[in-house]
Structure formats: structure tokens, C-alpha cells
Amino acid sequence: MYFELFSQMKKTLGxxxxxxxTAEAHAKAKGFDPxxxxxxxxxxxxxxxxxxxxxxxxxxxxxxSRLTGKEAPAQPDTEQTIDELRxxxxxxxxxxxxxxxxxxxxxxxxxxxxxxxxGKGMTGANYFLExxxxxxxxxxxxxxxxxxxxxxxxxxxDYLGALTFQPL
Amino acid sequence: MYFELFSQMKKTLGxxxxxxxTAEAHAKAKGFDPxxxxxxxxxxxxxxxxxxxxxxxxxxxxxxSRLTGKEAPAQPDTEQTIDELRxxxxxxxxxxxxxxxxxxxxxxxxxxxxxxxxGKGMTGANYFLExxxxxxxxxxxxxxxxxxxxxxxxxxxDYLGALTFQPL
Numbered sequence: 161m162y163f164e165l166f167s168q169m170k171k172t173l174g175x176x177x178x179x180x181x182t183a184e185a186h187a188k189a190k191g192f193d194p195x196x197x198x199x200x201x202x203x204x205x206x207x208x209x210x211x212x213x214x215x216x217x218x219x220x221x222x223x224x225s226r227l228t229g230k231e232a233p234a235q236p237d238t239e240q241t242i243d244e245l246r247x248x249x250x251x252x253x254x255x256x257x258x259x260x261x262x263x264x265x266x267x268x269x270x271x272x273x274x275x276x277x278x279g280k281g282m283t284g285a286n287y288f289l290e291x292x293x294x295x296x297x298x299x300x301x302x303x304x305x306x307x308x309x310x311x312x313x314x315x316x317x318d319y320l321g322a323l324t325f326q327p328l
Numbered sequence: 329m330y331f332e333l334f335s336q337m338k339k340t341l342g343x344x345x346x347x348x349x350t351a352e353a354h355a356k357a358k359g360f361d362p363x364x365x366x367x368x369x370x371x372x373x374x375x376x377x378x379x380x381x382x383x384x385x386x387x388x389x390x391x392x393s394r395l396t397g398k399e400a401p402a403q404p405d406t407e408q409t410i411d412e413l414r415x416x417x418x419x420x421x422x423x424x425x426x427x428x429x430x431x432x433x434x435x436x437x438x439x440x441x442x443x444x445x446x447g448k449g450m451t452g453a454n455y456f457l458e459x460x461x462x463x464x465x466x467x468x469x470x471x472x473x474x475x476x477x478x479x480x481x482x483x484x485x486d487y488l489g490a491l492t493f494q495p496l
Binding site: 161162165167168171172184202203204206271273277279280281282283285289290291292293295297298300301302304305308309311319320322323324325326327328 | 329332333335336339340341354370371373379396439445447448449450451453454457458459462463465466469470472473476477479487488489491492493494495496
């Protein structure tokens with residue numbers, strides 16, 4: 161289910177793009193510069209909006225890269241405007257588009273590590289379940305929550321996106 | 329991976345319990361009644377803290393119930409004190425403890441519905457990926473964000489919990 165969950169995260173990234181469009185329109189209607197969103201925070205010791213968005217993108221990029229051994233493109237985290245943030249989201253979506261279900265066939269048992277873990281590692285299965293999935297939805301939810309907290313008109317349907325209904 | 333992801337959601341519910349303990353201690357140290365948390369919101373048209381917590385619990389309870397056909401216990405959503413909210417979380421964890429991986433063997437193709445979908449349904453696979461997982465982590469993240477926004481000393485490690493590291 162690795163590929164399927166990354167596909168869902170890709171869908172959520174697409175929803176984030178729609179929130180950025182709505183946020184920019186809200187700023188224009190209220191007469192403030194949308195660049196102001198970039199540094200808004202829910203708490204002084206939480207990450208600001210632009211960084212929450214970058215980390216959500218990286219949770220998918222680095223997650224897919226580490227679970228498959230494929231190279232991930234480096235990104236300098238310099239986005240501040242709505243257009244630049246939308247491009248960052250588009251880049252994360254494009255990177256996920258380069259994967260197929262087959263790429264994740266050996267992910268569960270692949271050992272994953274990163275410098276901050278100081279020589280320790282996690283199995284791909286544990287890394288995906290304990291880190292990638294909760295971490296991605298945490299930061300995506302914070303991107304959303306910072307906008308809602310600041311008056312941007314969004315709702316549950318904007319978070320979940322279209323659901324695949326069918327007749328019973 | 330249904331059972332494994334419900335196990336991760338169960339772990340996150342366990343983390344929520346630790347946030348409640350920290351929040352109660354913070355309220356005592358600051359000299360305010362912890363019942364005040366129950367009605368705090370990030371936006372006037374978002375759900376308050378107690379309801380965010382109830383919905384996070386229900387995302388796991390109703391998700392596991394609908395994906396397996398097992399009965400879910402009804403709960404009246406009347407919790408307001410920290411002890412009552414902790415009991416609600418404990419009940420959700422206990423309900424998830426009643427499942428095994430075998431219970432989810434037919435979940436992917438099981439048709440799932442609820443009254444608000446007005447006669448339509450989703451396959452279990454789509455319901456789980458598009459609704460249960462993003463919805464659970466959304467509300468868990470909002471429980472966390474409301475506390476952080478109001479000064480409760482929590483950090484990333486409190487959200488993720490202990491990670492299963494091993495030697496490389």
C-alpha cells in the first residue's frame with residue numbers, strides 16, 4: 161500500500177495548491193500582500209506557513225526517495241511568494257509522478273536512515289508507518305490550519321478533495 | 329497494511345493521551361481550569377478541542393468498524409473534562425485492540441457507506457486511503473495544534489512518539 165498512500169499524499173498536495181489559490185484571492189479581497197502568509201505561525205515555537213508547506217512536500221519527496229533508493233532533487237527552501245510555493249508543491253507532485261507501484265516492492269525491508277538519526281536506522285515499513293505518513297499529514301494539516309486561523313475560507317471538502325463515490 | 333496503519337493510529341491516540349496529561353499540568357501551573365481547553369478553537373468556524381479529539385477517536389472507531397463489518401460502540405460525545413477526554417481516547421484504543429490483521433482481509437473490496445453520503449458508497453480501499461487516514465491525522469494534528477497555539481509545551485517527539493530504531 162506504499163504506492164497507494166503516496167498517491168493519496170499526492171492528492172493532498174494537489175489540495176494544498178487549491179488552498180494557495182484561495183488564500184491569494186482572500187488576500188487580494190482583503191487588500192493585503194499574500195507574502196504575509198509565509199511567516200504566519202500558530203505558535204512562536206512552531207514552523208511558519210512556508211516552512212510547514214516545504215516540510216510537507218519533503219515528507220513525500222524524501223519518503224519516496226529513501227524507501228526506493230531513487231535520487232531526490234535538492235531544493236533550497238527559498239520559496240516565499242504564493243507562486244513559488246505553488247511551484248514547490250508542483251515539483252513534489254511531479255517527483256511522485258515518477259514512481260510506480262513496482263518501485264516500492266522492496267521498501268518494507270529496506271533499511272532507511274538520515275544524518276539526524278546518528279547512525280541508527282529504521283526498516284522501511286516502520287519508517288513509512290511511524291514517520292512518513294503521520295509527519296506528512298501533520299504538516300499538511302498545519303498548512304491548512306494556519307490559513308483557517310487567519311480567515312481563509314476553506315472547509316473539510318477542501319482538505320479531503322473529491323471522494324471516489326460509486327453506487328451501492 | 330490496514331491493520332498496520334490502524335496500529336499507527338492507535339499509537340497516535342496514545343500520544344494524544346500524553347498531550348492531555350501535559351495540558352492538564354500546564355493549566356495547573358498557570359492556575360486556570362483545564363476545562364477551558366475543551367472549547368478552544370483555531371477559527372470560529374472550526375471544531376473546538378474536545379470535538380476534534382472525539383472526531384479523531386471516531387475516525388479510528390468508525391473506520392475499523394466499517395472496514396470489517398464489526399459493531400462499533402455508540403458514544404454520546406459528552407466529554408468535557410480532561411479525565412473524560414482521556415477515557416474517550418482509552419476507549420478508542422481498547423476498541424482497536426479488539427482487531428487483528430485477519431479482520432481486514434476483505435476490507436479493500438468491501439463497500440462502505442454512511443447516511444450523509446445519500447445512497448452512495450466507496451470501496452473499502454478508497455474509503456481508507458481517501459477518508460480514514462487523512463481525516464484521522466487531520467483531527468489528531470488539530471488537537472495538537474490547539475494545545476500548541478495555547479502555550480502547552482509539546483514538540484515533534486510528542487506527536488510522533490518513540491520511533492523503532494535499530495542498528496544499521
